[in-house]
Amino acid sequence: MFDKRLMELCPESKQYIVGNILFQWLELFMNAIMIYLIAYAIGHFYYRGWSTSDLVPLILGICVTVVVRFFTTQGAVKMSYMASKTVKKKMRQMIYEKLLKLGSGYQKHVSTAQIVQESVEGVDQLESYFGQYVPQFFYAFLAPITLFFLFGLAGSWSTAIVLMICVPLIPGAIMMVQKIAKKLLAKYWSQYEQLGSTFLENLQGMTTLKTYQADAYKNEQMNEESEHFRFVTMKVLTMQLNSIIIMDFFAYGGAAIGILLATRGFVRGNVGLANCIFMILLSADFFLPMRRLGSYFHVAMNGMAASDKIFQFLKLEEPKEKTESLSSSISKIEMKDVHFAYEPEREILHGISLTVGKQEFIGIVGESGSGKSTIASLLMGRQSVDQGSLTIDGKETDTISEQSRMKEMTYVGTNSFFFKGTIRENLMVAAKADEQKLWDVLEQCALAEFLKEEQGLDTLLLENAGNLSGGQKQRLALARAILHDSQIYIFDEATSNIDMESEEAILEQIHQLAKTKTVIMITHRLANVVEADRIYVVDNGSVVQSGTHNELLEKKGAYATLWKTQQALEQFGKETGDEKTK
Numbered sequence: 001m002f003d004k005r006l007m008e009l010c011p012e013s014k015q016y017i018v019g020n021i022l023f024q025w026l027e028l029f030m031n032a033i034m035i036y037l038i039a040y041a042i043g044h045f046y047y048r049g050w051s052t053s054d055l056v057p058l059i060l061g062i063c064v065t066v067v068v069r070f071f072t073t074q075g076a077v078k079m080s081y082m083a084s085k086t087v088k089k090k091m092r093q094m095i096y097e098k099l100l101k102l103g104s105g106y107q108k109h110v111s112t113a114q115i116v117q118e119s120v121e122g123v124d125q126l127e128s129y130f131g132q133y134v135p136q137f138f139y140a141f142l143a144p145i146t147l148f149f150l151f152g153l154a155g156s157w158s159t160a161i162v163l164m165i166c167v168p169l170i171p172g173a174i175m176m177v178q179k180i181a182k183k184l185l186a187k188y189w190s191q192y193e194q195l196g197s198t199f200l201e202n203l204q205g206m207t208t209l210k211t212y213q214a215d216a217y218k219n220e221q222m223n224e225e226s227e228h229f230r231f232v233t234m235k236v237l238t239m240q241l242n243s244i245i246i247m248d249f250f251a252y253g254g255a256a257i258g259i260l261l262a263t264r265g266f267v268r269g270n271v272g273l274a275n276c277i278f279m280i281l282l283s284a285d286f287f288l289p290m291r292r293l294g295s296y297f298h299v300a301m302n303g304m305a306a307s308d309k310i311f312q313f314l315k316l317e318e319p320k321e322k323t324e325s326l327s328s329s330i331s332k333i334e335m336k337d338v339h340f341a342y343e344p345e346r347e348i349l350h351g352i353s354l355t356v357g358k359q360e361f362i363g364i365v366g367e368s369g370s371g372k373s374t375i376a377s378l379l380m381g382r383q384s385v386d387q388g389s390l391t392i393d394g395k396e397t398d399t400i401s402e403q404s405r406m407k408e409m410t411y412v413g414t415n416s417f418f419f420k421g422t423i424r425e426n427l428m429v430a431a432k433a434d435e436q437k438l439w440d441v442l443e444q445c446a447l448a449e450f451l452k453e454e455q456g457l458d459t460l461l462l463e464n465a466g467n468l469s470g471g472q473k474q475r476l477a478l479a480r481a482i483l484h485d486s487q488i489y490i491f492d493e494a495t496s497n498i499d500m501e502s503e504e505a506i507l508e509q510i511h512q513l514a515k516t517k518t519v520i521m522i523t524h525r526l527a528n529v530v531e532a533d534r535i536y537v538v539d540n541g542s543v544v545q546s547g548t549h550n551e552l553l554e555k556k557g558a559y560a561t562l563w564k565t566q567q568a569l570e571q572f573g574k575e576t577g578d579e580k581t582k
Contacts, residue, residue, distance in 0.1 A: 006129065016083035017138075019075070020079035023072045023075040028143055041058050047273075080130075083130045083134070088124070095118065098313065098316070103402050113199075113201075117192065118310050122189075129300050144290070147163075148160045148161075154275040159262055159265065162258070166254035167290055170251060184232075188236050244295065254286065258279065259279075322399055323401060324401065326392060326487075327393060330358065330393055332357055333518075335352050335389070338353070339385070340385060349378075350540075363522075367539070371538055376413075376492045413492040416473065418464050418473065422458050423442075423456075426461060427441070427479065430480045431483050431484055433483060441479040444482065445475040447479060469499070469502075470499070471498040471501065474495070474502055477494075478506055488518045494510075494521075526566055530549045535549060539558055545557050
């Protein structure tokens, strides 16, 4: 019923929780005074002890209690907000810091959709836990004790004792359903995360699904998962409804007993009319705080189920602290007998060995699925080597800090991300630069003319640059990479699926970069790396050949075969195009 981890997480919230309890207690006390004044007036009118002129002080007294109750209610709401505000901010900060510690390889442990749901919906659930459930947990025990003494002072200790005995029946009912609720809500959150993950994946791949007309199949799959989630949600709601019925039985049944006992005391002459009315009107308040705790209990269990997921994430084993820094003049990158697998039973790289020297232009080629992009992922530190050695200037990559690596190495893939905002803002992500320098890199990447016809550097980009073509997005990604001005550039299929004009502009700049920088170009198109200082041919996760373009052609191996095939296809494409032109 109570998670100490959450309280230890934000000790500063305790003062606001105490404030909330105090304001609720004052509100209860003011309510009791107001009811006593009303009961007292009814009693005097019944016995004809008051005239209408005596109503003025009574009305004033009631007005004072109503005003005080208004401010106590507002105070309780404010305390509730302050208590939950602190924990939400701290929890999201902890999730963010954990992601930074896990680094770019966090997806090996947890999906992006799960992180989004835990940091947004999951943390929001804690708002109700801290703001409502925890204060109510303590107040629900304080309120009956207060009313117990008030009922005793009103002249009926027997009624107070009976009602006090009935109060624990409600938390007893709550504890009965706690174990069932915990398992059910854990299942609810798992299904919720699964549905969110599937939805995000389908949304990101919508274009591909439409292209291959697979959207109907995915729609059916989503419907099935939605139905599973609906089923679990209905089970949660059924459990909540059943527990509420049980709590209502004890709460209102107990209030009825209190009313009967107070009435019997009045009939027997043991209790005055004013005190009888006072107890009748306040009998329900004996149980309502505990009843409200029961309704908050389900919200709290949802919050605790979400917090369990968050704490599981926060407990994930972090990679060893990386303290090594790269020098300002990297001379060599070396992979020796590197093995890697995304899953234990399916190894992707089988003993890869290659060397990259300072300011060398290196090509890594091979068919799709051969393991080329996995090499890039290892070089950028997104994955860790399972076996073998990957070093930069003799330093194992697992010891190099991510900050140092990102400063000295730049990666450009097929799906570079752009933020909603201006061209200027997206370029300035790479480095602080004046307007002239920004225009220079845009000129290099053949984007300046296009942007001058728009709003220049203030041209707005939609979400992930949806208002640019594929080729324009890749040229903008290259411009941002050039602006970063690092020692090493890794281009992973950077010219795939774009128009010929954009491909030529990008290749020209890559070759220019190769004159002063270390460039590693990963591609399936061999024509892109003809001028490379050395080419590594990867086949089925192994380096099968290495050398210059001419050397590899002379060896008549996998590279020569692939070259002839691609040249024949390109020649066929040209001939077909020429015939159509005629």
